[in-house]
Amino acid sequence: xxxxxxxxxxxxxxxxxxxxxxxxxxxxxxxxxxxxxxxxxxxxxxxxxxxxxxxxxxxxxxxxxxxxxxxxxxxxxxxxxxxxxxxxxxxxxxxxxxxxxxxxxxxxxxxxxxxxxxxxxxxxxxxxxxxxxxxxxxxxxxxxxxxxxxxxxxxxxxxxxxxxxxxxxxxxxxxxxxxxxxxxxxxxxxxxxxxxxxxxxxxxxxxxxxxxxxxxxxxxxxxxxxxxxxxxxxxxxxxxxxxxxxxxxxxxxxxxxxxxxxxxxxxxxxxxxxxxxxxxxxxxxxxxxxxxxxxxxxxxxxxxxxxxxxxxxxxxxxxxxxxxxxxxxxxxxxxxxxxxxxxxxxxxxxxxxxxxxxxxxxxxxxxxxxxxxxxxxxxxxxxxxxxxxxxxxxxxxxxxxxxxxxxx
Ligand SMILES: Nc1nc2c(c(=O)[nH]1)N[C@H]1C(S)=C(S)[C@@H](COP(=O)(O)OP(=O)(O)OC[C@H]3O[C@@H](n4cnc5c(N)ncnc54)[C@H](O)[C@@H]3O)O[C@H]1N2
Ligand code: MOO
Numbered sequence: 001x002x003x004x005x006x007x008x009x010x011x012x013x014x015x016x017x018x019x020x021x022x023x024x025x026x027x028x029x030x031x032x033x034x035x036x037x038x039x040x041x042x043x044x045x046x047x048x049x050x051x052x053x054x055x056x057x058x059x060x061x062x063x064x065x066x067x068x069x070x071x072x073x074x075x076x077x078x079x080x081x082x083x084x085x086x087x088x089x090x091x092x093x094x095x096x097x098x099x100x101x102x103x104x105x106x107x108x109x110x111x112x113x114x115x116x117x118x119x120x121x122x123x124x125x126x127x128x129x130x131x132x133x134x135x136x137x138x139x140x141x142x143x144x145x146x147x148x149x150x151x152x153x154x155x156x157x158x159x160x161x162x163x164x165x166x167x168x169x170x171x172x173x174x175x176x177x178x179x180x181x182x183x184x185x186x187x188x189x190x191x192x193x194x195x196x197x198x199x200x201x202x203x204x205x206x207x208x209x210x211x212x213x214x215x216x217x218x219x220x221x222x223x224x225x226x227x228x229x230x231x232x233x234x235x236x237x238x239x240x241x242x243x244x245x246x247x248x249x250x251x252x253x254x255x256x257x258x259x260x261x262x263x264x265x266x267x268x269x270x271x272x273x274x275x276x277x278x279x280x281x282x283x284x285x286x287x288x289x290x291x292x293x294x295x296x297x298x299x300x301x302x303x304x305x306x307x308x309x310x311x312x313x314x315x316x317x318x319x320x321x322x323x324x325x326x327x328x329x330x331x332x333x334x335x336x337x338x339x340x341x342x343x344x345x346x347x348x349x350x351x352x353x354x355x356x357x358x359x360x361x362x363x364x365x366x367x368x369x370x371x372x373x374x375x376x377x378x379x380x381x382x383x384x385x386x387x388x389x390x391x392x393x394x395x396x397x398x399x400x401x402x403x404x405x406x407x408x
Contacts (some may be wrong), residue, residue, distance in 0.1 A: 003157065006275040012317065013348045014282040019290065019318055022276060023325025028180040028249065035168055038160050040221035041178035042327040047154040050171050052144035057108040058086075064121060064128050065091075066099040068136040068286045070379075076130045080123075084109050108140055115139035115186065147171075155329035160200035177404050179327035184224040185244035185299075186213045187253040189237060190306060191262070193229045199315040208378060209254045209311045216315050217252075220323060224252075232262035238296075241268070243295025249326065252319060255306030265289065265303045266283040272296045281392065282317060283349040284310035284375035289319070308374035313352040316387055316406045335386075337367040343390070343397040350392045354384035357407060367405050 007014065030044035059065065067077055078099040084091035094100055094111035102108070102115060117139065120132040148323040149154065153171065156166050160178070168176065193207040194200055207229050217224040227244065230237050237256075244251045256263045266289055269275055273294035280288055286309075289303040302322060304314045324332070337357060345351060354377075355367040367388055372380035388396065389404040395405070 006270075007277045009279045010277055012280055012282045015277055015288075015290070016281075017319060018276050018323060019020065019322045020325050022292075022300065023322055026140060026249075026326055027328055028326050030175050030177045033166060033181050034172055035176050036266070038168075038178055039165055041158060041160055041181070042324075042329045043156055043158045043176070044179050044328070045153050045177040046156055047168055047171075047173065047176065048151055049147045049149050049151040049153050049183050050173070051147075052149050053147035053170060054141050054143055054145065058141050059070060059084075059102045059104055059106050059108060059115045059139055061079060061115055061117045061306060062103050062114050062143050063101075063117040063139065064099040064130075065094060065102045065109050065115050066130070067094060067096065067112055068114040068134070070097055071130060071133040073133075076133070077124065077128060078128045080126060080128050082109075099130075113137060113140070145244040155330070157328055159329055166183040179329075182221055182249040182323055182326045183247070184217055184250045184252055184323075185224045185248040186210060186217070186224050187230055187240065187244070187251065188306075189230040189232065189253060189256040189265070191232045193255075195229070205348050208308055208323050211313055211348065212308060213252060213304075213315070216312075216320075220320070222323070228322075232256060232264065234268065235262040237264055238268055238272070241293075241301070242272075242296050244256055245293040245299040245301070248299050250322065251293070251299045251301045252304065253301070254304040254311050256305040257305055258288050266357075267355065268302065269296075269301055273301060280318075281349045282313070283319060283347065283351050285352070286310075286349065288314045288318060290322075305375075308382045309354070309375040312408070313387060315341050316408065317352060335365070335405050335407060336402050337365040337386075337388075339388075339397055339399055339401045339403055340366040340368040342399045343369045343401075344386075345390050345393075345395050348393060351390040352387040352406070353390055354381050354387050355388045355405065356384050359404065365405075367403065 081098040081100050082091045083101040084106045085103050091100045091109040094109050116130050116134045121130045149176045188207050188210045192204050194204045196206050212398045256265045269291040273291040278289040287305045291301045293299045304311050354370045358366045360366050370380050370384050387406040
């Protein structure tokens, strides 16, 4: 291959491997941030438990802490020795024939081993009558039953869910190491594009891809920056991309990347950058191009085809894996579903078909393929909620075939 040659018309697996390799070489550094800002971020260091959880034996209910051995087969009258509220001062030792009023989450007083719920007691002259004896150890949450000190609580590469952040907060962890968030610039190109809200002239269309990309990026917790729509003018495109190429980790463009007379991006990125690949054997999204910025700046450039559904497909197929790779995010879970209707695939390329997910009565995940498979059919894509991945090569998929799905 000549030095300026690059892979073209490659298989999707090859494109994904290139994306992963490039991302590995461009891993974003870790940064230490407040846990309060860590939602959705990718963990850069394993998180170990500092303390046991619960940190002490405590009551699961409001009631009275007692010694189970004191209870008789029927009712039992116990002397009320004091109280133990959550966060309150320590109650006195519970001795034979005594009990202590306790609230949910309060430490179990020394000497007691069981809690009877309030509803199963009656106060009589300052004493407590236990009407129904609980089993030994009832309503006691034991120290360390959820977490032991030293346990691995969150693993490098994990995107922090609200529950995981809450677990770490419960450990008293106030700051954490995460991968720096990639910065992303979004461009749509095309003389035909008009901002929503303005009138349409002959042959014009509203720019819808920008909102699609901004929404997809924000759903990943990123804070992308959108440029005003670029005309099909090579100088304007070069100047804007150079600005973005200096300032962002990733420049995502859409449109102007196939074979038309006004498709300037491939020539620009070949001349100024270093192209990793152009054209992937997938549908939609075939003309996608991936490059290093070269003299346009240190950013990576992923140029998506302009057709709206191609943007959706190339986002899930390549852009999201690239952003995951930059943050060293662990592989996402793969989802599989059964086709709710048969599908005949009449072309060779790998296909990202739109479909609707549904749960069958027997618990099987089903996906209904949408026959409106044109890459301009945004209505069909919006009515759908998953991409169905159909492998390379022509093939009949009978109803019930198991396919990979990418929910969105
Ligand atoms: N001779 C060939 N023609 C085409 C090829 C090819 O290989 N040879 N590839 C086709 C495929 S597949 C696709 S996908 C498109 C991709 O072309 P571009 O990336 O150059 O995209 P455009 O031509 O700029 O636009 C395509 C289509 O999408 C509309 N569009 C573009 N941007 C937006 C936007 N921001 N919001 C809404 N709609 C947008 C645009 O008006 C066009 O209709 O090329 C095929 N042609
Ligand atoms: O590959 Mo294009 O993205 O099918 O319409």
